[in-house]
Amino acid sequence: MPFGLLKYGLSSEYPVDVDLPPPxxxxxxxxVVIIGGGGHGLAIAYYLAKYHNITKVAVLExxxxxxxxxxxxxxVIRSNYxxxxxxRFYSESVKLFQNLSNEFDFNIMYSERGQLTLAHTxxxxxxxxxxxxxxxxxxxRTEMIDRQQISELVPTLxxxxxxxxxxxGLWHRDGATARHDAVAWGYAKEAAKRGVxxxxxxxxxxxxxxxxxxxxxxxxRGTIQCGCAVQAVAGHSSILAKKAGFRLPIxxxxxxxxxTQPVKPFLSPLVSSSALHCYVQQTxxxxxxxxxxxxxxxLYNTRSTLEMKESLIASGIEMFPFLAKAKLMRQWGGxxxxxxxxxxxxxxxxxxxxxxxxGWGTWGFKSTPICGKTMAELVANGGKVPALIQPFRLERxxxxxQVNEMGATAASH
Amino acid sequence: xxxxxxxxxxxRNISEFIYGGELKPMPGQCSDRxxxxxxxxxDNTAGVITEWWMHAASSYWFLAERHTVTDEILRTFDPKExxxxxxxxxxxxxxx
Numbered sequence: 485m486p487f488g489l490l491k492y493g494l495s496s497e498y499p500v501d502v503d504l505p506p507p508x509x510x511x512x513x514x515x516v517v518i519i520g521g522g523g524h525g526l527a528i529a530y531y532l533a534k535y536h537n538i539t540k541v542a543v544l545e546x547x548x549x550x551x552x553x554x555x556x557x558x559x560v561i562r563s564n565y566x567x568x569x570x571x572r573f574y575s576e577s578v579k580l581f582q583n584l585s586n587e588f589d590f591n592i593m594y595s596e597r598g599q600l601t602l603a604h605t606x607x608x609x610x611x612x613x614x615x616x617x618x619x620x621x622x623x624x625r626t627e628m629i630d631r632q633q634i635s636e637l638v639p640t641l642x643x644x645x646x647x648x649x650x651x652x653g654l655w656h657r658d659g660a661t662a663r664h665d666a667v668a669w670g671y672a673k674e675a676a677k678r679g680v681x682x683x684x685x686x687x688x689x690x691x692x693x694x695x696x697x698x699x700x701x702x703x704x705r706g707t708i709q710c711g712c713a714v715q716a717v718a719g720h721s722s723i724l725a726k727k728a729g730f731r732l733p734i735x736x737x738x739x740x741x742x743x744t745q746p747v748k749p750f751l752s753p754l755v756s757s758s759a760l761h762c763y764v765q766q767t768x769x770x771x772x773x774x775x776x777x778x779x780x781x782x783l784y785n786t787r788s789t790l791e792m793k794e795s796l797i798a799s800g801i802e803m804f805p806f807l808a809k810a811k812l813m814r815q816w817g818g819x820x821x822x823x824x825x826x827x828x829x830x831x832x833x834x835x836x837x838x839x840x841x842x843g844w845g846t847w848g849f850k851s852t853p854i855c856g857k858t859m860a861e862l863v864a865n866g867g868k869v870p871a872l873i874q875p876f877r878l879e880r881x882x883x884x885x886q887v888n889e890m891g892a893t894a895a896s897h
Numbered sequence: 898x899x900x901x902x903x904x905x906x907x908x909r910n911i912s913e914f915i916y917g918g919e920l921k922p923m924p925g926q927c928s929d930r931x932x933x934x935x936x937x938x939x940d941n942t943a944g945v946i947t948e949w950w951m952h953a954a955s956s957y958w959f960l961a962e963r964h965t966v967t968d969e970i971l972r973t974f975d976p977k978e979x980x981x982x983x984x985x986x987x988x989x990x991x992x993x
Contacts, residue, residue: 722939722940722941723941723943726940731934731938731939731940731941732938732939732941733937733938733939734939734941735939735941736941780915780916781916782916782941782965783965783966783968784943784965784966785965785966785967785968787968789899790898791898791899791911791912824936824937881933881937881938882929882930882933882934883933884929884933
């Protein structure tokens with residue numbers, strides 16, 4: 485054994501494990517161009533290569549991998565939505581997440597903690613009943629629990645915050661968290677291994693559209709031809725769509741979050757309260773993450789505001805009063821592309837071979853695997869939309885067939 | 898604290914105001930599709946836009962020009978600068 489080690493130490497051919505091959509020149513043409521190198525874009529590339537044997541694929545990222553909203557979300561994974569379309573979709577995502585570390589041979593630090601959402605009004609209790617039943621119907625593990633059960637799950641939680649005593653909870657056992665950067669890296673590594681080209685610092689400046697079809701993209705590193713293209717640029721969806729010549733039912737708002745210094749483990753589940761507009765979770769490093777609803781008005785800027793910090797901290801302290809003494813360590817913001825019905829926009833666009841992976845508001849990270857898998861299927865089948873994502877097509881707005889997830893989404897990530 | 902200049906009440910904390918959406922022309926008689934585009938779709942411009950705001954305490958609606966990347970409020974003004982005539986909301990049928 486020691487001799488074996490010594491042999492490697494002295495050998496010039498020591499096997500270096502390279503996750504991503506060094507950058508290459510852009511080829512003149514690709515079968516598929518994916519715009520945006522976040523979790524979603526990389527997942528599409530990975531599933532295209534894995535299930536459909538399509539590897540002449542380029543992922544174009546204007547900055548660095550997973551550096552946009554993939555790195556800015558609060559890494560919540562759950563499927564306790566309200567509509568059957570939503571629950572079916574997000575449940576598949578949770579199932580894929582559970583096996584992702586094995587699939588990648590790379591630890592995404594998936595941690596199934598369960599998610600607890602608090603009801604402070606009778607109306608919320610009724611909505612929770614419906615969500616629990618819909619979730620159970622689709623095989624999810626979700627149930628209503630009472631105050632006693634809540635205090636057993638989270639003994640440190642204040643059950644009587646101010647004027648809003650907790651009435652009941654929605655306990656979602658499948659709720660989990662994972663390291664968001666690792667999800668992007670895992671997809672990137674496995675996609676690259678199968679021949680997908682990942683180009684960082686490559687910004688798409690123009691889309692070349694001829695006769696209602698996309699034929700190429702112009703980047704800061706030259707123009708490339710493409711068989712089809714997918715946009716997966718959360719936070720910039722409307723701006724890129726405008727280059728393709730159409731508008732989207734999206735308005736972009738910042739969403740702010742923050743973490744405290746690390747403290748001893750006291751909180752296993754992810755706890756959220758829609759009435760207090762706050763959700764709280766403790767990371768595996770011990771930091772307490774606070775997140776809330778999106779900002780009150782649209783903006784393409786990830787600045788932080790005092791108003792949002794004050795209201796978030798006030799709510800956080802109502803839930804866990806002893807955190808008043810904790811010091812904040814970091815704060816940040818991401819851009820959420822909000823749709824009118826709080827569901828994503830996936831599939832076809834007004835440009836024939838240009839596909840949308842957009843409108844991911846505050847529900848983007850948790851859908852990364854299933855979105856990648858279904859979008860890959862769509863691209864591989866030349867635009868035939870898989871049944872699972874049919875309800876999320878862009879056309880639903882013009883046909884008044886929205887998928888209303890507002891009650892299950894706003895401020896309860 | 899961010900402040901906004903209300904044309905009626907002067908400088909106030911931004912938390913006293915409610916955002917009312919982008920100023921866009923309402924279509925008259927139109928198809929369902931055009932109506933859906935008016936209601937749900939947005940330019941979502943990264944740059945200077947004109948938008949509605951309301952001062953909540955006084956229920957006063959006004960217009961603002963704001964840069965959606967820098968968050969700079971360039972100008973706030975009374976809607977009478979834009980709306981010189983009465984806007985007819987009722988349709989042909991209800992007026993009969």
